[in-house]
Amino acid sequence: MPRPPDARPDARPPLLALAGAGKTYGGGLFHRNTVPALQPLDLVVDGEQPPVIAVVGESGSGKTTLGNILLGLIAPDTGSIRFEGQDVWSLGRAARRGFRRDVQAITQDPFSAYNPFYTVDHALTVPLREFGLARRHAQAMELAAAACDSVGLNPADTLGRYPHQLSGGQRQRLMVARALLLRPRVLVADEPVSMVDASLRATILGNIVTLNRTHGIAIVYITHDIVTAYHVADEVLVLHRGVVVERGEAADVIGNPAHDYTRLLVSSIPWPDLDRRWGDADLRGAGRDAATTSKIQETTP
Amino acid sequence: MSAPAKTGGLVVENLTVAYPLATATVLGVDGVSFTVRPGERLGVVGESGSGKSTTALALLRLIRPPGRIAGGRVMLNGTDLRGLDEAGMRAARLRVVSYIPQGAMNSLNPVKTVAAQMRDAILDHGERVAPDAIARALEGVDLPAGTARLFPHQLSGGMKQRVCIAIGMLLRPQLIIADEPTSALDVVTQRQVMGTLGRLQTETGACLILIGHDMGLMVQFVDRLAVMYAGRLVELGGIEEVFAAPRHPYTRMLIDSVPTFENRGHFVGIPGTTPSLARLPPGCAFAPRCRFAMELCRQVVPPSREVAPGRSVACHLEDVPLAPPA
Numbered sequence: 063m064p065r066p067p068d069a070r071p072d073a074r075p076p077l078l079a080l081a082g083a084g085k086t087y088g089g090g091l092f093h094r095n096t097v098p099a100l101q102p103l104d105l106v107v108d109g110e111q112p113p114v115i116a117v118v119g120e121s122g123s124g125k126t127t128l129g130n131i132l133l134g135l136i137a138p139d140t141g142s143i144r145f146e147g148q149d150v151w152s153l154g155r156a157a158r159r160g161f162r163r164d165v166q167a168i169t170q171d172p173f174s175a176y177n178p179f180y181t182v183d184h185a186l187t188v189p190l191r192e193f194g195l196a197r198r199h200a201q202a203m204e205l206a207a208a209a210c211d212s213v214g215l216n217p218a219d220t221l222g223r224y225p226h227q228l229s230g231g232q233r234q235r236l237m238v239a240r241a242l243l244l245r246p247r248v249l250v251a252d253e254p255v256s257m258v259d260a261s262l263r264a265t266i267l268g269n270i271v272t273l274n275r276t277h278g279i280a281i282v283y284i285t286h287d288i289v290t291a292y293h294v295a296d297e298v299l300v301l302h303r304g305v306v307v308e309r310g311e312a313a314d315v316i317g318n319p320a321h322d323y324t325r326l327l328v329s330s331i332p333w334p335d336l337d338r339r340w341g342d343a344d345l346r347g348a349g350r351d352a353a354t355t356s357k358i359q360e361t362t363p
Numbered sequence: 364m365s366a367p368a369k370t371g372g373l374v375v376e377n378l379t380v381a382y383p384l385a386t387a388t389v390l391g392v393d394g395v396s397f398t399v400r401p402g403e404r405l406g407v408v409g410e411s412g413s414g415k416s417t418t419a420l421a422l423l424r425l426i427r428p429p430g431r432i433a434g435g436r437v438m439l440n441g442t443d444l445r446g447l448d449e450a451g452m453r454a455a456r457l458r459v460v461s462y463i464p465q466g467a468m469n470s471l472n473p474v475k476t477v478a479a480q481m482r483d484a485i486l487d488h489g490e491r492v493a494p495d496a497i498a499r500a501l502e503g504v505d506l507p508a509g510t511a512r513l514f515p516h517q518l519s520g521g522m523k524q525r526v527c528i529a530i531g532m533l534l535r536p537q538l539i540i541a542d543e544p545t546s547a548l549d550v551v552t553q554r555q556v557m558g559t560l561g562r563l564q565t566e567t568g569a570c571l572i573l574i575g576h577d578m579g580l581m582v583q584f585v586d587r588l589a590v591m592y593a594g595r596l597v598e599l600g601g602i603e604e605v606f607a608a609p610r611h612p613y614t615r616m617l618i619d620s621v622p623t624f625e626n627r628g629h630f631v632g633i634p635g636t637t638p639s640l641a642r643l644p645p646g647c648a649f650a651p652r653c654r655f656a657m658e659l660c661r662q663v664v665p666p667s668r669e670v671a672p673g674r675s676v677a678c679h680l681e682d683v684p685l686a687p688p689a
Binding site: 119120121122214229230231232256258259260261262263264265267268271286287288289292293294313326327330331332333334335336338339340 | 410411412519520546547548549550551552553554576577578579580582583584603606607616617618620621622623624627628629630631632633634636
């Protein structure tokens with residue numbers, strides 16, 4: 063029985079809470095087929111001890127729908143999303159503005175996040191002034207430079223440039239810097255490292271973990287990559303076709319997976335380890351395995 | 364060492380790709396040499412900008428002007444790919460050398476069915492389309508025959524990547540170049556797609572080059588590993604040796620940047636950024652980021668030297684395996 067998130071009279075309501083929130087697409091005039099993207103689920107993002115929660119799933123698992131619900135971009139059609147106990151979809155103007163600042167996003171594609179007509183400073187300084195964190199431009203630039211420093215970017219090499227002049231890794235680290243600047247309380251990062259190299263991946267994930275550990279920002283890390291989830295998260299939710307098939311403490315879920323799908327995921331991780339070869343079938347011998355065939359049959363339209 | 368002309372498989376010698384800039388000429392690939400025997404899998408790793416994709420495009424002779432292949436030899440089973448004329452090279456692509464791209468979703472024609480795209484590929488190379496050719500090609504990548512009638516948007520990412528592999532294998536090429544074929548896929552789909560690719564390659568005995576940056580995937584899939592940095596090949600050897608006992612500090616750092624199962628939550632990025640190819644330091648390009656850099660490294664480009672049969676490294680350090688930092 064899902065407990066309503068505000069049923070604890072003694073405690074403050076959790077920062078962000080989903081209760082039975084689900085979403086079905088389609089069913090409109092031209093689309094008689096409905097697609098349940100996300101089955102109702104409960105999720106609590108605690109503000110007192112901000113966690114790193116990883117949502118792991120393949121494409122079509124509903125993980126991005128979940129992220130968009132958390133960001134208040136998609137309204138769940140069952141259940142609710144509450145921010146400090148208040149329904150996000152019935153917030154007043156001022157409260158909604160507060161929600162927008164407190165719940166920030168890092169997207170997958172670090173290029174489309176910037177307006178190509180402005181230098182990257184724009185993406186950092188506009189929200190600063192918009193949310194009243196800096197009064198003058200000079201002050202905003204100072205804060206922006208400090209944020210660059212803290213994610214290991216040299217402000218002189220990055221600020222004042224256009225997005226296309228920066229590498230993908232620099233653009234994505236700048237997005238992390240932006241998140242740091244606004245001091246949100248929740249950061250929803252949807253595939254933040256799927257478009258950067260492995261060596262930079264470590265750096266950016268390190269930056270994100272630092273946001274959590276030293277700045278107390280709760281992180282919802284959405285990914286198809288169970289390996290990085292294992293390294294980053296406290297709690298892991300495994301989504302498969304809109305259903306949470308397994309959730310729990312990250313080391314536990316990956317170290318000791320209970321559900322068949324999670325087991326398949328874990329056995330498919332390409333560990334950089336000569337003694338820990340791919341699942342049961344060593345692909346250098348390259349045979350087809352039962353899991354492969356059955357999965358394909360399932361996904362055939 | 365045997366004479367390269369006699370060796371079957373792919374022999375690349377001193378491959379150089381140059382891009383003329385206003386002030387200077389930049390080498391995107393700088394004197395790269397390696398071989399891939401038939402049935403062998405070579406992994407090529409490096410950060411973005413290291414020249415790994417440029418090397419692949421050079422093998423296909425698809426470097427866009429003003430860039431050009433400035434030197435070197437590319438022999439595939441005795442045929443000099445650089446010696447072919449444009450028409451000959453066009454015919455050789457797909458038939459002899461096939462390329463499996465990174466973003467399968469952007470490589471398929473959105474307004475043609477899978478079957479139509481496969482038929483096009485076969486007809487364009489002047490072959491007859493056997494009645495069951497398409498069904499067999501799809502079966503080869505574990506897709507049901509019904510996939511032939513579908514359009515790309517009706518397929519999942521993994522299925523699209525399989526279709527790309529099926530197209531790439533239609534004419535049984537002698538060399539397959541796969542450029543990060545699974546970077547957008549989840550681990551389960553990745554394992555299936557790599558399994559399919561590996562099986563087809565084993566069946567046909569083709570040479571395979573896998574380009575990527577995921578050391579984990581390399582450990583699982585390839586036989587030999589080439590590490591590139593700033594357009595140069597810095598280390599080459601069997602995957603077990605390179606992975607267990609890397610000789611180049613850059614290889615060491617690449618390996619350490621991938622967190623292992625035991626090392627949970629431990630992130631070690633590679634400090635600094637890749638140098639601009641237009642402003643390479645005078646000595647070793649990696650020296651500014653290297654914790655072992657000596658005076659010599661800042662002055663002299665380390666030549667690639669063979670430290671064991673099939674194992675080479677371009678570094679001034681003494682030839683010892685590098686342990687991970689404490």
